[in-house]
Amino acid sequence: MLLELKDMKTVFKTDRGEVTSVDGVSLRVGKGETIGIVGESGCGKSVTSLSIMRLLGKSGRIKEGEILFMGQDLAKLPEAELRLIRGGDIAMIFQEPMTSLNPVFTIGNQLTEAIQLHTDLRGKAAAGYAVQMLEKVGIPRPEAMMKSYPHSLSGGMRQRVMIAMALSCKPKLLIADEPTTALDVTIQAQILNLMKELREEMGASIMLITHDLGVIAEMADKVVVMYAGQVVEETDVFTLFEQPLHPYTQGLMKSIPHIEAEAEETLASIPGAVPPLTNMPKGCRFQPRCAFAAARCQAEAPALLPVQEGHDVRCWMAQEPEQWKVRKEEAV
Amino acid sequence: MMTAEYPAAPEPLLRIEGLKTYYPIKRGLLSRTVGNVRAVDDITLDLYPGETLGLVGESGCGKSTIGRSIIRLENPTAGKIWFDGEEITASPMSALRGERTKMQMIFQDPYSSLNPRMRVHELLAEPMRVHGVAAGAGLEARIDKLLDTVGIPRSYKQRFPHEFSGGQRQRIGIARALSLNPKLIVCDEPVSALDVSIQAQILNLLKELQQELGLTYLFIAHGLGAVKYISSRIAVMYLGKMVELGTKEQIFGSPRHPYTQALLNAYPIPDPRKRGQERIVLQGDVPSPAAPPSGCRFHTRCPFAQVKCKEEEPLLQGTGHAAACHYPLVTG
Structure with a gap:
C-alpha cells in the first residue's frame, strides 16, 4: 500500500x-x-x-x-x-489554478523553484528540465511560456502548468x-x-x-x-x-x-x-x-x-x- | 406536456434580430476605444410562448450577454429586440421598467444575488410594492403563496439569506422572479453553483412551474445534461456566434456543426464501461472574442477545416435545424 x-x-x-x-x-x-x-x-x-x-x-x-x-x-x-x-x-493540484500560482513570479521562476527544492538539478539544468516538463504537458512554445506570468494564461494552460509543476518532482x-x-x-x-x-x-x-x-x-x-x-x-x-x-x-x-x-x-x-x-x-x-x-x-x-x-x-x-x-x- | 416541435402559436414571445453587444476596450490616458470585445455578434433568435430554449x-x-441584453442589463450595440409584439430595443428605461416585470431573470449565484441585509419577506415584498402588484393583506397572501410554490416553509419569512442553503436561496430567487407574474424568465446558469442532488x-x-404557469424560459447553461433535461430547443454558441439551432433531439441525436459534436463528445459519460471510446478532443483554447479568427470562427480548432472555412464566414442555414458550417456533418 x-x-x-x-x-x-x-x-x-x-x-x-x-x-x-x-x-x-x-x-x-x-x-x-x-x-x-x-x-x-x-x-x-x-x-x-x-x-x-x-x-x-x-x-x-x-x-x-x-x-x-x-x-x-x-x-x-x-x-x-x-x-x-x-x-x-506527494504533489497536489487544485481546482483554481489562478489562486495556486503566484501572480508576481514568472512560470519559469515558480517551476524551477520547485525543481531545485526537490531534485538535485540546479541553474540551467533545472530550467532545461522545466522546459521539458512544460513540453510534456502539451504547452506550445514552452521557452516563451517560462517567461510569462500566470495572468496571461488561460484556465486550461494554467492547469497544465500546475500539472507540470506537480509532476516535475516525480x-x-x-x-x-x-x-x-x-x-x-x-x-x-x-x-x-x-x-x-x-x-x-x-x-x-x-x-x-x-x-x-x-x-x-x-x-x-x-x-x-x-x-x-x-x-x-x-x-x-x-x-x-x-x-x-x-x-x-x-x-x-x-x-x-x-x-x-x-x-x-x-x-x-x-x-x-x-x-x-x-x-x-x-x-x-x-x-x-x-x-x-x-x-x-x-x-x-x-x-x-x-x-x-x-x-x-x-x-x-x-x-x-x-x-x-x-x-x-x-x-x- | 412538453413537445419538441414548435408550439402551435407561430407568434414568438421574444424576437431577437441581428443582436450585437460589444464591450469597448479602452486604453491609454484618454481612454480611447482601441477595439471591441464582440461578446454577442449578430444573433437572430425567436422564442415561442411556453417553450424552453437552451443556450x-x-x-x-x-x-x-444575450440574456443580459434582453433584460437590458447590458445595452445592445446593434440589433432589435421585440417582446410580446412590441419593439423594446429603443424603449427608454422608464417604459422598460413596466415591460420588465414580464421578463425576469434568475442568476447563477444565489449567494450574491440576494441582498444579505433583507429578510425573505422583504426580498419578496419589495418588487411587488415597487411595481404596485399587490399591497396590504393581498401582499401578505401573495408572499405566502410564492413561498408555497417554491417549497420554502412560510415560517422562514423572517430569516436572512445567509440562514439558507444554496438550493433554498435559489428557490427564493425563483420566488422573487415569479412575484411579478412574468411571461419570460431568463435563467442564467441557475443550477451550476449547486450540488448535484x-x-x-x-x-x-422550474419544469413544474413552467407547466403550471405557462412560462417561457431562456435557459443559459454550460452543463449539457441539465440543458437536455429542461429544453425543447437548443442553440449552441461559439465565440459570439450561434453555430447551431435545433430541437433537443436534433442537437443531441444528429449534430450538424463540428463544434456541437465536439462539445457533446467532450462530456464525460457517467459509465465506466464506455471509457475506452474514441472521442474527439479539441485542441487549443477558445480564441479571444476581441480578435476572432477570420471566416468561420471555429476553423482554428475544427478537425475538418478547409481553405474556405478560413476565408468565408458561414451563415446559419436551414429551417428548423440550422447550422452555420460550410461542411455540415451528416450524422444520426
Whole structure:
C-alpha cells in the first residue's frame, strides 16, 4: 500500500467550539491506482486530501487516526520532514489554478523553484528540465511560456502548468482536488486525457477528488463516496456504477441529467440538504433524506462494513436486509 | 406536456434580430476605444410562448450577454429586440421598467444575488410594492403563496439569506422572479453553483412551474445534461456566434456543426464501461472574442477545416435545424 488512512478524524476550531469535518475516514491507495473521492460540498472530501498533506491552517488539526504513506505516519511527522514530502513524493493540484500560482513570479521562476527544492538539478539544468516538463504537458512554445506570468494564461494552460509543476518532482502520489471543475468541457477533456497519459507514463497513484460522476467514470479504478464527513460506500468503479448499494449513492446516480438518456418527465432528486457539521442527525447521517429510513436508522449509526468482497457500505438496509425490513415494518 | 416541435402559436414571445453587444476596450490616458470585445455578434433568435430554449456554449461565448441584453442589463450595440409584439430595443428605461416585470431573470449565484441585509419577506415584498402588484393583506397572501410554490416553509419569512442553503436561496430567487407574474424568465446558469442532488430539485421545480404557469424560459447553461433535461430547443454558441439551432433531439441525436459534436463528445459519460471510446478532443483554447479568427470562427480548432472555412464566414442555414458550417456533418 502506498497510502493508508486509518480512522482519520480532522477537526476545526470555530467560535462555536470544535467541529468535526472528517469523521473516521479509512482508505487505501495502491501503487499506480487511481482512487476517486466523490461527494457534495461539505462532505469532507477536500479536507480529507488536505489532511494528508497537513494543510489545515491554524484552526484545523488531525485529532485521531493515522496517515501511513510508505510506512511513515504523516500525522505525526515533524513539519520540516513533511515539507520535503509535500511537492516531492506527494504533489497536489487544485481546482483554481489562478489562486495556486503566484501572480508576481514568472512560470519559469515558480517551476524551477520547485525543481531545485526537490531534485538535485540546479541553474540551467533545472530550467532545461522545466522546459521539458512544460513540453510534456502539451504547452506550445514552452521557452516563451517560462517567461510569462500566470495572468496571461488561460484556465486550461494554467492547469497544465500546475500539472507540470506537480509532476516535475516525480511524485508517487498526485492529489487532484477538482482539477477540471473550473474549466470548460472541451478543455476538461484535454486535461483528463493529459492526466491519463501521464499516469501511464509515470506510474503515479492518483487521488481524484470531484463531485462529477462523469469524471469518476472516466478516470477512477476505485471509488470512495463521502457524505457528511464519512465514507458511506467504497468499491471498484464498475460495481459502483452498476450496483450502488447506499441510498445516497443511488440518489446521486439518478439525479444526474444524463446526456445520453432519453428525456424523462421528472428527474429523481434527493430531498432536503446536507446537514450542517454542527448539527448532525442522530443515527445514520443520511437518514433524514433517505427514502428507506427505518426506526433503526434513526436510532443507531451504521458502520462501514463489507457486504460483498471489496464492496463496503455504511447502511443498515444493505448490511442486514432481513432485519432492516422487520424493523421498518415495526416502525410503521 | 412538453413537445419538441414548435408550439402551435407561430407568434414568438421574444424576437431577437441581428443582436450585437460589444464591450469597448479602452486604453491609454484618454481612454480611447482601441477595439471591441464582440461578446454577442449578430444573433437572430425567436422564442415561442411556453417553450424552453437552451443556450449552450463555453465561457466567453456570449450566452450570458444575450440574456443580459434582453433584460437590458447590458445595452445592445446593434440589433432589435421585440417582446410580446412590441419593439423594446429603443424603449427608454422608464417604459422598460413596466415591460420588465414580464421578463425576469434568475442568476447563477444565489449567494450574491440576494441582498444579505433583507429578510425573505422583504426580498419578496419589495418588487411587488415597487411595481404596485399587490399591497396590504393581498401582499401578505401573495408572499405566502410564492413561498408555497417554491417549497420554502412560510415560517422562514423572517430569516436572512445567509440562514439558507444554496438550493433554498435559489428557490427564493425563483420566488422573487415569479412575484411579478412574468411571461419570460431568463435563467442564467441557475443550477451550476449547486450540488448535484440539489440541482435536480431546482430543475424539477422550474419544469413544474413552467407547466403550471405557462412560462417561457431562456435557459443559459454550460452543463449539457441539465440543458437536455429542461429544453425543447437548443442553440449552441461559439465565440459570439450561434453555430447551431435545433430541437433537443436534433442537437443531441444528429449534430450538424463540428463544434456541437465536439462539445457533446467532450462530456464525460457517467459509465465506466464506455471509457475506452474514441472521442474527439479539441485542441487549443477558445480564441479571444476581441480578435476572432477570420471566416468561420471555429476553423482554428475544427478537425475538418478547409481553405474556405478560413476565408468565408458561414451563415446559419436551414429551417428548423440550422447550422452555420460550410461542411455540415451528416450524422444520426
